[in-house]
Amino acid sequence: MRIAFTKMHGLGNDFVVLDARDAPIPEIDAVAAAAIADRHTGIGCDQLVLLEPSSMADFRMRIFNADGSEVEACGNATRAVGLLHGSAARIETLGGVIAASPAQTGIAVEMGHPRFVWDEIPLAYPMDTHAMPVAWEELADPIAVNVGNPHAIFFVPDTAAVDLARLGPEIENDQLFPERINVNVATIVSRQAIRLRVWERGAGLTRACGTGACATAIGAMRRGLVDRKVTVKLPGGALSIEWREDGEIVMTGPAAESFRGDFDAAAYGLFEFGTAG
Structure with missing residues (x-):
């Protein structure tokens, strides 16, 4: 199977965004995340961002660093995801539920306390x-x-x-x-x-x-x-x-979409489907 992605960035901090909110994709682990993030043999990014359904917010955002480690929060990624979503949203993260909404100078994110x-x-x-x-x-x-x-x-x-x-x-x-x-x-x-x-x-x-x-x-x-x-x-x-x-901390700044594409799931060892949400 092929998996669609959106390449985005916030002030040059770049992301590969995978959207599994409406349809599941194979389970992403640290090895797959690092392989996708590799700038020589993968798509290349600072963080891989996975969007999933959520029971406590509009959707869930998971963030993997380039080394495959999963982290709690990323402000630039939240702005990028807010831009991709296109309207105000509450987003579940490992660090808690945060909110993103369009602003005059980009995307405003309520980052919590x-x-x-x-x-x-x-x-x-x-x-x-x-x-x-x-x-x-x-x-x-x-x-x-x-x-x-x-x-x-x-x-x-x-x-x-x-x-x-x-x-x-x-x-x-x-x-x-x-x-x-x-x-x-x-x-x-x-x-x-x-x-x-x-x-x-x-x-x-x-x-x-x-x-x-x-x-x-x-x-x-x-x-x-x-x-x-x-x-x-x-x-x-x-x-x-x-x-x-x-x-409350409020961060406001720009985000941008760079391009869209898809990749072969098997090329990154992705075969089995996980349960989103």
């Missing part, structure tokens, strides 16, 4: 997540935030000066983080703007990370460095992040 307690990140042992007493060379005293998935944020004078390709995987896989960690290096530009680079757990350096932008903005707000609504500038473009008074 941030979490700060050490075992909600999670960390391996109790620690003050507001200023963690740890360091990896020049990267020190991060703030940890969970916005559906875990992030450590380091505020630095110049994001470009950090060798994130080298330090990112070291921090991601440190024993302090039992579920690994997304690594963010951020520079405060003004009360309304932040510059950000992200080493994404399971994907590596990325042009944009929506949850990273949310976590970094919340971390900067907690430390009193910026206002409650900021622009986060990533290598792929800018996102607007607002932390509303009710505690």
Whole structure:
């Protein structure tokens, strides 16, 4: 059989979207997800996104990183899926139910409430997540935030000066983080703007990370460095992040469809059908 896909991106963070909401497809596992995501022998993407029926929301979104690991949330993928869906929707994820809707400047996503307690990140042992007493060379005293998935944020004078390709995987896989960690290096530009680079757990350096932008903005707000609504500038473009008074994080930014196609399921070892939902 052949499986249809839609290739999409949010600020250069790219996705292969498989839609199983109306008709089932063979069960996707880590091996198949990594094979599809491979940029040399597969379709190529940062994340594979699978849409399925949901009993608690309009539909369910599952997200697999390029290494095949399944993750709780992805802000850029949610905007892409919101664009594909075409109207306001509540979306079930491993990180909780979130909402996406069309906005004047793209797609607005209500990402839920941030979490700060050490075992909600999670960390391996109790620690003050507001200023963690740890360091990896020049990267020190991060703030940890969970916005559906875990992030450590380091505020630095110049994001470009950090060798994130080298330090990112070291921090991601440190024993302090039992579920690994997304690594963010951020520079405060003004009360309304932040510059950000992200080493994404399971994907590596990325042009944009929506949850990273949310976590970094919340971390900067907690430390009193910026206002409650900021622009986060990533290598792929800018996102607007607002932390509303009710505690909800709202991320707004563009998404785009690149192309559509299909592939031979057997070429990726997909034979047996799973049960969607």
